[in-house]
Amino acid sequence: MATTASVSKQRTVGGSFLLEEHKLDNVFTPEDFNEDQQMVAKLAEDFANNEIVPMIERIEHKEWDVTRELLKKASEAGLTNADVPAEYGGSEMDKVSSALIADHIAKSGSFSVSYGAHSGIGTLPIVYFGTEDQKKKYLPRLASGELIGAYALSESTSGSDAMNPRTKAVLAADGKHYVLNGEKMWITNANFADLYIVFAKVDGEKFTAFIVEKTFPGFSVGAEEKKLGIRGSSTAPLILNDCQVPVENLLGEIGKGHIIAFNILNIGRFKLGAACVGGARNILSHTIAYAKQRKAFGKVIADFGLIREKLAQIVAGIYTGEAMVYRTVGMMDVALGEVEKGGAEESKETRKAIEEYAVECSIIKVWASEMLDMAVDETVQVYGGYGFVEEYPAERAYRDSRVNRIFEGTNEINRMIITGFLMKRAISGQLPLLPAIKKVMDEVMAGPSTDEIEGALAAERTIVGNAKKVGLLVAGAASQKYMQDLVNQQEVMGAIADIIIEAFAMESAVLRTQKLIESKGEKEAEVATALTQIYIAGAIGRVEASAKKVMAAVAEGDMLRTQLMILRRLVKHEPVNVIALQQHAAQKVLEADKYAF
Template sequence: MSAVLEHKDLIAGGSFLIEERAPEEILTPEDFTEEQRMIADTTRQFVDSEVRPAIPQLERHDWDLARALLRKAGELGLLGANVPEEYGGLGLDQTSGTLISENVGRSASFAVTFGAQTGIGMLPILYFGTEEAKRKYLPRLVTGELVAAYALTEAGSGSDALAAKTTARLSEDGRHYILNGEKMWISNGGFADVFVVFAKVDGEKFSGFIVERGPGLTNGAEEHKMGIKGSSTTALILSDVKTPVENLLGEVGKGHKIAFNILNIGRFKLGASCLGGMKLMLHESIRYANERHQFGRPISSFGAIKSKLAEMAIKTWVGESVVYRTVGLIEAAIKATAHDAESKLRAIEEYAAECSIIKVMLSEYCDEVADEMVQIYGGYGYSADYPAERAYRDSRINRIFEGTNEINRMLIPGMLMKRAMQGRLALLPAAQRLMDEVLQPAPASFDEEDGLLVAEHKLAQNAKKIALMTLGTAVQKYMQALEDQQEILMSVADIIMDAYAMETAILRARRIATRDGEEAAARYVAMARVFCHDAIERVETNARVALAAMSEGDELRTLLAALRRFAKRTPANAVAARRRIADAFIEANRYLD
């Protein structure tokens, strides 16, 4: 791990809204160690040489091939990167594990197979299994000998997981739990050997279990999906399925702790996987735009295409910055705790809001990049003979996986407010100070000071103020009933996400400029600048929608006046900046890390 995050004090989750950070306080891809870069290269080589050529065969549901690829990944240590050595893993840091997830994201459907194995399938056992269960299952899971799956969703309980109807009862001899019910949308369902299943003990106590494939456990037919066709997705039917009592995960009635904590990990790993897909899509779009000629010249020479490539690059670079900033926070928190599983989970839970931000932001950026890839390819983008068509279909599921983006949007302000009410985040005093500022006359305006991205830094600070203003107004108006105001919560979440991304982009660009000089960092500075000016417009729009839904009359006029003051800016020349950004990638004929 780089020394970049060797703080005396840990950074609290959500504190980005009320505190300023220095560039050296965040982890960036420029800080990766040589070992971490080698792990990323090994993963990318495996994916490009072994997995991507096999995608057509996987899409014909060759599950023997899927198992063989998992075993090869296991031989390389990729399945057990974050599993302690005592259970057969490599015991690597979270950054290394995230780099693996990123590069597996290049592998289309196989990324789902891999993620179900290494994430939601394996981690409940690692963090909540008994010592006996860990030693029984983990060594065989990290080699790929066993394949894992995760069974939570049911026909009547998707986002409302606790409404599950699958039951578990203790056998008369007290040696087994007997499970009955039906689960849906089970990734790896058609060929998994081990399932993490959630059921209600005695029909009431929501609990997690390890269940092996055996008598009474059957699969439904493979789902006919829009995308990720090379991954297995089936229903799971449990009819008097027995599992030993030692296969209970955690405590009876505490299954929600397992589901929600594992989802936090899954969210930032999913974001990393989306990032890997985005980099590949952008790379292929650049190459195609250079090769495709119209009107006697490559289409990459046209401004309309340059604008698309630049925006794809900006979203990819900013998304990467946010992913690794957050992973750096998690890494530092884990490093400062005891090494037991419960302490590690608490360290990850500290940044639950940031994990949801990553999930929403990267899945939507990925969709935008995929959409523009199809457009750049034109008619060929709509043909299954070209890579854009598959990328477009496969990317759509990410906004549904790991909790829908709507659920995650509501979780972001909700989790921040929960931390504030617990006294773990000084959000409410900061919001009150801001509301006092809103009621004061606007201060005299002076020329901006000189410096790198100073104007953009001011925009990022003001985006945080707008987030606090809208959230503070919502809390004051609705109090405990705020959770019912979903439209307002989603607007507030979008403001918070943009504020986090704006600050992160600026901090990373400044880090690069300090290290390499401003001339060498010009492309990154341009990407941060364009992103911030676009983001503040989104922030202003979302705030107007939220404020108008909550206030009226003089109160609304006062809030809108403050909003205009905070969102005030001199427009940047985004057209010229996008051309410069695109030209660098076009000239290199590839995505530039």
């Protein structure tokens, strides 16, 4: 089932959202899904409800045959091979459809993880970096679910520092195979996968990827880990003891394993973000159902304001998360649409198109994983004592959620990527960040502007524009203070990233709602407007707090006072009635019994 992207034809530069306003016609939102994409979403939703949900208890009890059978069924439906070319047995969907599957299949944290490891990071290295022989040999069997894939990068001493593994690969004397020695840790699908993408250093120096089959001599799987959450997914170490890997199973180029790792992780990050949004939508349905039947003080707790506040915050998070994920994946599809199919440089150009949005992918991963943690935490609170009881869904969702801030590069690493990647692009001239920083500094020193934004969401658009200016202002101040040493100032880099993340989140929600207002009118977009205002009301406070953290670190005395004065001017806004907005949003989902936007 191939799908085609229904997106704007104008390509967007990755990271440019911080420097310019993106035209509405170039912004892809959930309201832009075409018929094929809507059908894919329904297919994934139906599969999850009909096939996965009835098996959750068996999945949680580590019945690996159940997970394997579900992955095979999902493959037959075209759900696990969305990114595999049709010529190798895949369904070859656009990236929006691929994200929709990850989003709507996320009814079980454990299965979602197994699915992602197989269909994403376990298969895509061969799709994008495999030789023709490797693709013909492995992709049809991975696409059909005959083989289950896994990805082995982390080690006990190199989790976040993944480029420095101890696992070594040495070419055997006969020149026909490599001998791998080492141990990989925390490998998803370890105990039931058939094929592993394993990273090792050739001769202890050159970081390289290999395709390793479980039947290769010297390969074994260690004991299953006893985990806090996602207990129904397999997580175990891989033991490579003189493991013999044929030379034809070397993946990519010797010494270029980092290119594979980074590119595949970018895809893993936006899919993880989509899954987190889907997970929040799923747990919201349980929360609504419980709040409507649980009684206290003579009425259902769904009638209480503080319960409605929790529901509204979760809903605003889902709405904003959808806007962020599909905006990013829409940009990616436009870029991929420009790649010449069948051309000699197709794989290379495809990788470049995906890498273009590395910052946005990291933003989605960080933001969505933390949004889901907020959602499940509030769900436990709504359930009260029952939130701690295993037979209720809140307890498992709470445990399962926590790992998302560690997966696909920790959120700390991703925050470093966000700021570091943007600064690197600025220095190289790929992104005019430095002139933009200078322009903002000149503007703020010149005094308040008399220009006012008019039209729908004028106040919110002003807040978003000023949040971007805050980001540029603190990035400029930090660059002046630390110059080349900025990369070593992790707390400052992290705080700058937090501002950038919130700017992207706020703007994505605003742009989505603007498009809704244009197409359906302000009345029809009333709840969407409320959700946007709810999110922005909290986000601008977080922007201010992060900016103060940076300013206090890079300035003192009169300079600090001047910067704080400018900050106050930029974040100044008239507060909205968040309580009324939350009541309105909560009433909408309580009437629908689910997220209904």
